[in-house]
Amino acid sequence: MMSFSIFAIAGSALTAQTQRMNVSASNLANADSVTSTSGDAYHAKQVIFQVDDQGTGSVIGGVKVAKVIEDPTPMNLVYEPNHPLADERGYIQKPNVDVVGEMVNTISASRSYQANIEVINTAKNLMLKTLTLGQ
Numbered sequence: 851m852m853s854f855s856i857f858a859i860a861g862s863a864l865t866a867q868t869q870r871m872n873v874s875a876s877n878l879a880n881a882d883s884v885t886s887t888s889g890d891a892y893h894a895k896q897v898i899f900q901v902d903d904q905g906t907g908s909v910i911g912g913v914k915v916a917k918v919i920e921d922p923t924p925m926n927l928v929y930e931p932n933h934p935l936a937d938e939r940g941y942i943q944k945p946n947v948d949v950v951g952e953m954v955n956t957i958s959a960s961r962s963y964q965a966n967i968e969v970i971n972t973a974k975n976l977m978l979k980t981l982t983l984g985q
Contacts, residue, residue: 896918
């Protein structure tokens with residue numbers, strides 16, 4: 851039934867935004883981790899979305915996470931010669947996490963999640979009102 855696809859579409863958005871929040875939380879949690887310049891530092895992740903037609907072939911559909919990629923921006927080298935992990939030149943490596951950008955990403959995902967909850971509630975209320983038409 852077509853009207854129930856609203857719930858599937860909004861549900862797919864809730865799932866995708868949850869994944870986006872998880873990746874953003876992981877990025878923020880690792881923002882201050884430090885390693886030597888060996889290249890083992892945490893790489894920031896980004897979520898890539900794509901349309902999910904749920905096998906219908908329709909242009910209208912939900913969303914799904916296509917993949918999670920590593921952020922290609924260079925790692926942060928910080929000069930701290932007294933740090934125990936500093937290399938022979940005095941540099942340590944920090945993740946390429948943009949904390950401000952991650953906060954914006956988190957707020958955006960949160961707002962999108964709330965908007966999809968409102969879609970579900972509105973659709974539910976409209977269906978309930980439709981059931982009471984004959985009364």
